[in-house]
Amino acid sequence: MRDRLSEAIKSHDVEFVDIRIEDKTNSWVNFRGPDLDTIGSARTVGGIVRALWKGGWGYATFNDIDDLPRRVKEACETAKLVGRDKTYFAPTEPVVDSIKASMVKDFRNVPLAEKKALMEEYNRIMLGYHEKIQTASVRYADTFKTVWYANSDGTYIEEEKPDVNIIVIATGRDGDIVQNGFEMGGGPEGYQTIENFHENARTAAKRAVELLSAPPVRGGTYSVITDHEMTGVFTHEAFGHLSESDFVYENPQMQEIMVLGKRFGSDGLNIVDNGALDGGLGTHKYDYEGVPTRKNYLIKDGVLVGRLHSRETAAKMNEQLTGNARAVHFQHPPLVRMTNTYIEGGSAKLEDMIKDIKLGVYALKEVGGQTAMEMFTFSAGYGYMIRDGQIAELVRDVVLTGNVFDTLKNIDMIGDDVGFTPNGPGGCGKGSQHPLRVGLGGPHIRIQNCVVGGQQ
Amino acid sequence: MIVQQIIEKAMQKAQGAQATLLTQETSSVDFENDRLKSAESSQRTQINVKVIVDGKVGNSSTTDPRDVDGVVNRALEAAEFGSPAHFELPDPQQLQEVKTFDPALLPLQKPEMIHLGQKMMDMIKAYNPEILAGAGVNKEIYRFEYANSKGASYSAEHTGFNIGAGGQLTRGTDILFAGHGVGQKKRQVDEEDIATRAIEYFRMAEKIVPVDSGEMPVIFTPGGLIALLLSLGLAVDGKNVYLGASPLRDKLGQQIADPRLSIVDDPFIEFGPNTSAFDNEGVARKVTPLIEKGVLKNFIYDLDTAGRVQTHPTGHGTTRQLTNLVIAPGETRYEDMLRGIENGLLVHEFLGLGQGNPINGEFSVNIFLGYKIEHGKVVGRVKDVMLAGNAFDAIKNIAAISQEREWISGPFAWFNGLFPYVQIGKLSVTAK
Numbered sequence A: 001m002r003d004r005l006s007e008a009i010k011s012h013d014v015e016f017v018d019i020r021i022e023d024k025t026n027s028w029v030n031f032r033g034p035d036l037d038t039i040g041s042a043r044t045v046g047g048i049v050r051a052l053w054k055g056g057w058g059y060a061t062f063n064d065i066d067d068l069p070r071r072v073k074e075a076c077e078t079a080k081l082v083g084r085d086k087t088y089f090a091p092t093e094p095v096v097d098s099i100k101a102s103m104v105k106d107f108r109n110v111p112l113a114e115k116k117a118l119m120e121e122y123n124r125i126m127l128g129y130h131e132k133i134q135t136a137s138v139r140y141a142d143t144f145k146t147v148w149y150a151n152s153d154g155t156y157i158e159e160e161k162p163d164v165n166i167i168v169i170a171t172g173r174d175g176d177i178v179q180n181g182f183e184m185g186g187g188p189e190g191y192q193t194i195e196n197f198h199e200n201a202r203t204a205a206k207r208a209v210e211l212l213s214a215p216p217v218r219g220g221t222y223s224v225i226t227d228h229e230m231t232g233v234f235t236h237e238a239f240g241h242l243s244e245s246d247f248v249y250e251n252p253q254m255q256e257i258m259v260l261g262k263r264f265g266s267d268g269l270n271i272v273d274n275g276a277l278d279g280g281l282g283t284h285k286y287d288y289e290g291v292p293t294r295k296n297y298l299i300k301d302g303v304l305v306g307r308l309h310s311r312e313t314a315a316k317m318n319e320q321l322t323g324n325a326r327a328v329h330f331q332h333p334p335l336v337r338m339t340n341t342y343i344e345g346g347s348a349k350l351e352d353m354i355k356d357i358k359l360g361v362y363a364l365k366e367v368g369g370q371t372a373m374e375m376f377t378f379s380a381g382y383g384y385m386i387r388d389g390q391i392a393e394l395v396r397d398v399v400l401t402g403n404v405f406d407t408l409k410n411i412d413m414i415g416d417d418v419g420f421t422p423n424g425p426g427g428c429g430k431g432s433q434h435p436l437r438v439g440l441g442g443p444h445i446r447i448q449n450c451v452v453g454g455q456q
Numbered sequence B: 001m002i003v004q005q006i007i008e009k010a011m012q013k014a015q016g017a018q019a020t021l022l023t024q025e026t027s028s029v030d031f032e033n034d035r036l037k038s039a040e041s042s043q044r045t046q047i048n049v050k051v052i053v054d055g056k057v058g059n060s061s062t063t064d065p066r067d068v069d070g071v072v073n074r075a076l077e078a079a080e081f082g083s084p085a086h087f088e089l090p091d092p093q094q095l096q097e098v099k100t101f102d103p104a105l106l107p108l109q110k111p112e113m114i115h116l117g118q119k120m121m122d123m124i125k126a127y128n129p130e131i132l133a134g135a136g137v138n139k140e141i142y143r144f145e146y147a148n149s150k151g152a153s154y155s156a157e158h159t160g161f162n163i164g165a166g167g168q169l170t171r172g173t174d175i176l177f178a179g180h181g182v183g184q185k186k187r188q189v190d191e192e193d194i195a196t197r198a199i200e201y202f203r204m205a206e207k208i209v210p211v212d213s214g215e216m217p218v219i220f221t222p223g224g225l226i227a228l229l230l231s232l233g234l235a236v237d238g239k240n241v242y243l244g245a246s247p248l249r250d251k252l253g254q255q256i257a258d259p260r261l262s263i264v265d266d267p268f269i270e271f272g273p274n275t276s277a278f279d280n281e282g283v284a285r286k287v288t289p290l291i292e293k294g295v296l297k298n299f300i301y302d303l304d305t306a307g308r309v310q311t312h313p314t315g316h317g318t319t320r321q322l323t324n325l326v327i328a329p330g331e332t333r334y335e336d337m338l339r340g341i342e343n344g345l346l347v348h349e350f351l352g353l354g355q356g357n358p359i360n361g362e363f364s365v366n367i368f369l370g371y372k373i374e375h376g377k378v379v380g381r382v383k384d385v386m387l388a389g390n391a392f393d394a395i396k397n398i399a400a401i402s403q404e405r406e407w408i409s410g411p412f413a414w415f416n417g418l419f420p421y422v423q424i425g426k427l428s429v430t431a432k
């Protein structure tokens, strides 16, 4: 492949060219209700050529990888149609590297029949848990992807990316009330990460049943404590996306808002994006522009100290490369994306955070979040009211929303217990690129004056 | 034909087989941050195979047309452990003639697409140079083929044209996004109208106005109607009905909404965004009324789910995806609707939609783009405001439906369709 790529690149007549080819095989087993829903496997091959000319990009994406020189030509011609200004593109040392997958138990060697039998066990556990469990679903997916990357700087990287993930969802019903409990798992380390999921299936079913009798949280402003998953989604959604420099680099007003050195939170607040984190879901050795990943502080001691870059945004803003150009797959060029984003641990104990809250909400287990620059909203799988310093009744429909600048300032306690969200089928979305694997995490944190949605 | 080769190969071991082939060429241009940023050409091939062996179903897919053996073998392997087939592959059917291919799109090249985008950008910049403007124009040509072992064999040529513009306006720490776009299968488009609508969303947002928490009348724009349609779409999905998850599962033939509400799924609209004559299971598409004068008329079934509940598939493919949704116009002029509101909201876009339990109808969303109505007029944009309610209660509590309708379509639309403005009596609003 190396020869094919360098041969194709040779023919370019622009300022920079890169090619990324992917070959992916995946299989899936889905149960929905008592029956197997679908089972199957697929193979996807394709690639993208990017060409850069006078600040403009030309892309060619394709499934047919036979005629790479033609794709390079196509991308170059397109770039010339677009480019009208000056090119900003940060240099980086060329690398040649090969990264092999290392799985404890390779899911490619597990027969589809065995995968099916195991998922059926999980499904049965949920369905048989309680009479109020109306239905359940199990979604298992594995993907083995090989990515070849080469560019006109001389970089050539071959990388194998395995991923296996599972989500089990139990649905309870009581009259018109329907509630879900779910658990996720998996990882790049292999099939063993989803093998002992029986207890998780029980937990999902138990939560669905319990939520049926839980009242919805009343809308209002509360002291809120978030668990590590909710802290992670908050950090990612509310702040992380603002750190992606493609939102900032050509936007003078955004540069003012996100000026380095500005205070965003209290002294104890440290926010990190770390693509080199050991075992993270968003970990890569290199990004999709051949830049090595690393640990980047975004906020240190409450002050904005950095942001995430592609080679283009780093050059334009005259800042260091961070290794954050990522893409979901070959049909898309890389964008500035997060990797593993988290708040670093502080010193507070969870009991101490709770004990002086008169009326508050403890929000657990992220269901998802969405952001529009400074506005964010994120949902918890479930929550508890906090009353007079004690954890009180279970509540459902916990949605936190707010303005990131206010909310970061309102974090007044940071726990000492950092944890990360497990693997699952979801991921981060940006533009049309979804889902991208990212790591989310952090400790328990306490947020004052946080808006919780819901009927009053 | 490759789909025939796949069927022949599969039928050596299977008792039923179907194959689909999609071949697509796309070109697009993209403006970001006031400038032309990139352009793209893309080529796609996608082959999907389904086989039935000893009464069990297996699926596989590939992007490589030379991988016929591989894709068939993987489908056969999957079928060994597959789910029982609750259906038979459909016999050849008579298809409706539909307009899905506009030759006028063939000669459209990137320079002209750049020109279209630039024109919309210029209009937005002329309204307010502070807006960081963006635009996108995308053209696609694709061919979709279907064949099965019952002798059904169809193919269709489609064109597609997506065009939109918008921008971002930052004032202090306030960031406003707004835009408008359309997606359709024909070339003819009014790009000035798209830019004008995008500008209108900015114009109404020039002032930020406070809101008090409480219950108030809310007008959903045609785009904003998604907040209510999302739950309805999930609840009419036959799979959710079969699984007992749909709150509408036993409401067929019953009044579930205001008698002025009628919604039909129409796959035959000329050059409509999702117009087509057959689905990816070889089922002929047809017009499906969902709600007629407030009465629930139909659920959406694919082959498998229809087989499980012993009814007929509705021609919405394996994913039971709605095609072109058409909501009947009302009697009220939009202007009069506004005029009748003393204190309320006009809502257009949301954050957090689909989180929580949308199938129950419950929603609790942040208003991403919405406006305050005071004394019959839009007075400005609202911020940090949550809207909560239940979609199924809301459609029973419709105060008015507008005469005016607008196409909501394009790659980012949750549902494509022709929608009016809908005013709901009262909804709960929480402001910070």
Ligand SMILES: [Zn+2]
Residues within 6 Å of the ligand: A236, A237, A241, A427, A428, A429
């Ligand atoms: Zn994200």
